[in-house]
Amino acid sequence: MAILNSYLNFDGDAEEAFNFYKSVFGGEFLALTRFKEVPECETMSIEDQEKIMHISLPIGKASILMATDILSSLGQTLTLGNNSYISISADTEEETIRLFNGLSAGGVITMPLERSFWGSFFGMFNDKYGIQWMINYEFK
Secondary structure, three states, X not given: OOOOOEEEEEOOOHHHHHHHHHHXXXXXXXXXXXXXXXXXXXXXXXXXXXXXXXEEEEEOOOEEEXXXXXXXXXXXXXXXXXXXXXXXXXXXXXXXXXXXXXXXXXXXXXXXEXXXXXXXXXXXXXXXXXXXXXXXXXXX
16 A cells, blocks of 8 residues: 655744654654755855755654745745645554644644544644644544
């Protein structure tokens, strides 16, 4: 079966967001590349050179969360919207609670963790960076 990984765009705070995610999930970054490491970056502003070109963090057994900072100097714009979620299937009820509480800190809970009508422990929230999350644990 294919592995689904999420790739996120940030408006200059990708590193801050990923340090936060790392504090919740643990692990180490697989990659952290700044634009200054890219050939021909000399034409970029110092500010843009320090932004994240690519960052990745392994999560769980087979997933990787990845991101970049957009560059307004290249005409890129970020519109925070409701067009994507990151969905996590936890292994235990305790893990579900830990991840929900950790990732929702400073954000907005849109559906509190509770037993769902489909028999799972489920909740949804927007984290403090505007990323939408769903966390699900299927009772065995």
